[in-house]
Amino acid sequence: MAKRAETGKTIKMVIAVVHDNDAADLLEALTAEGFQATKLASTGGFLREGNTTFIIGSDREHVDDVLAIIKEQCEARSKTVAPMSPVANSLEGYYSFPMEIKIGGATVFIIDVEQFVKL
Amino acid sequence: MAKRAETGKTIKMVIAVVHDNDAADLLEALTAEGFQATKLASTGGFLREGNTTFIIGSDREHVDDVLAIIKEQCEARSKTVAPMSPVANSLEGYYSFPMEIKIGGATVFIIDVEQFVKL
Amino acid sequence: MAKRAETGKTIKMVIAVVHDNDAADLLEALTAEGFQATKLASTGGFLREGNTTFIIGSDREHVDDVLAIIKEQCEARSKTVAPMSPVANSLEGYYSFPMEIKIGGATVFIIDVEQFVKL
Numbered sequence: 479m480a481k482r483a484e485t486g487k488t489i490k491m492v493i494a495v496v497h498d499n500d501a502a503d504l505l506e507a508l509t510a511e512g513f514q515a516t517k518l519a520s521t522g523g524f525l526r527e528g529n530t531t532f533i534i535g536s537d538r539e540h541v542d543d544v545l546a547i548i549k550e551q552c553e554a555r556s557k558t559v560a561p562m563s564p565v566a567n568s569l570e571g572y573y574s575f576p577m578e579i580k581i582g583g584a585t586v587f588i589i590d591v592e593q594f595v596k597l
Numbered sequence: 598m599a600k601r602a603e604t605g606k607t608i609k610m611v612i613a614v615v616h617d618n619d620a621a622d623l624l625e626a627l628t629a630e631g632f633q634a635t636k637l638a639s640t641g642g643f644l645r646e647g648n649t650t651f652i653i654g655s656d657r658e659h660v661d662d663v664l665a666i667i668k669e670q671c672e673a674r675s676k677t678v679a680p681m682s683p684v685a686n687s688l689e690g691y692y693s694f695p696m697e698i699k700i701g702g703a704t705v706f707i708i709d710v711e712q713f714v715k716l
Numbered sequence: 717m718a719k720r721a722e723t724g725k726t727i728k729m730v731i732a733v734v735h736d737n738d739a740a741d742l743l744e745a746l747t748a749e750g751f752q753a754t755k756l757a758s759t760g761g762f763l764r765e766g767n768t769t770f771i772i773g774s775d776r777e778h779v780d781d782v783l784a785i786i787k788e789q790c791e792a793r794s795k796t797v798a799p800m801s802p803v804a805n806s807l808e809g810y811y812s813f814p815m816e817i818k819i820g821g822a823t824v825f826i827i828d829v830e831q832f833v834k835l
C-alpha cells in the first residue's frame with residue numbers, strides 16, 4: 479500500500495465531481511485502496527443538483543488507479559425503473575412500462591501539485 | 598456552443614470566489630453560455646462572510662469568456678442606499694443622506710489541468 | 717504587508733485540509749498576516765471526520781510564510797487527557813491514568829496559478 483500521498487513524493491491532486499448517490503461508495507473504495515480524500519459539499523452545474531466534490535491526493539504512479547476506482551463507482555449508467563415505483567412516480571408524467579433512466583457520472587480534473595506537505 | 602469541457606480537450610479550471618448575492622446569477626449566466634460549474638459552500642476571508650466558491654471547467658479558448666461573465670455578474674461595484682432603508686438601518690450609526698456601499702467582487706484563480714476526464 | 721494576492725503577481729494557491737478545531741485560529745492567523753483565505757465545509761478522508769478545507773492565495777515569495785502559519789496553528793501534536801475528564805469519557809473503555817491523544821494535523825497542496833484576477 480504505497481499509494482498514500484506522502485511529503486517528498488510527486489503528488490497529483492484529483493478533483494472529482496460525482497453524484498451524491500455514489501459518494502459514500504467512492505469514499506469507501508478509495509480509503510480501502512489507501513488513498514486519502516476529502517469531501518466538499520457542492521451543488522449544481524456539472525451534474526445537476528446533488529453532487530459531491532472530492533479532493534484526492536495520489537502519487538503520480540497511482541493516478542490511473544484513482545481514475546479506475548472513480549469509473550467503477552461513479553460512471554454514468556442506465557438503470558431500469560419499474561412503472562409506478564417510487565422513482566418512476568417522482569418523474570414527470572405517468573409510465574405504465576419499465577423505463578430507462580441515467581444515473582451516476584463523474585467530471586474529473588487532474589492537477590499538478592508543486593509541493594505537498596503533511597504537518 | 599463548443600464551450601463545454603470535454604475529454605481530450607486542453608482544459609483549464611477556473612476557481613472563483615464570489616459573493617453569495619451574485620452566485621445564482623453567475624451560475625445561470627455560465628450555464629446559458631454552455632459552461633459547466635459546481636458550487637461549493639464557503640465562508641470568510643476573500644470577501645468577508647457569505648461567499649460561494651465556483652469550480653468552472655473551460656477549454657483553453659473560452660477562459661476569457663468565463664472571466665467576462667464573472668466580471669459582468671460579480672464585479673465590485675457601488676450601490677446607493679436610501680437613508681432609513683432596511684439596508685441603511687442594518688449599517689452602524691444613523692444616516693440621513695443617501696449612502697454609497699460597496700457590493701460584489703470576485704477573486705479568480707485559473708489553473709492548468711493536466712488531464713480532464715468525463716466518466 | 718505586501719502579502720496579499722494581487723492581480724499581476726505570480727500567485728500560488730495553497731489548499732490546506734485541517735481539523736475543524738484548528739480552523740478558526742488558522743483563519744485568524746492568516747488574516748492577521750495579510751493573507752486571504754476562504755473556508756470550504758468538508759468531511760472525511762485526510763483527517764477523519766470534522767475537517768475544514770482552506771483555499772489560500774499567496775504571492776510566490778510568501779508561500780513559506782503560509783506554511784509556517786499552518787504548521788504553527790495546525791501541526792499534529794499530542795495532548796495529555798486527564799482520566800475521567802469529558803474527553804477521556806468520550807473515548808472507548810475506561811482510563812484511570814492520564815492519556816496521550818493525537819490532535820491536529822494538516823494536509824497541504826501548493827498549486828501553480830496560471831492567471832490570477834481580482835474583479
Ligand code: NI
Binds near residue numbers: 479480481
Ligand atoms: Ni503502490
Ligand code: NI
Binds near residue numbers: 600
Ligand atoms: Ni466556442
Ligand code: NI
Binds near residue numbers: 717719778
Ligand atoms: Ni511581504
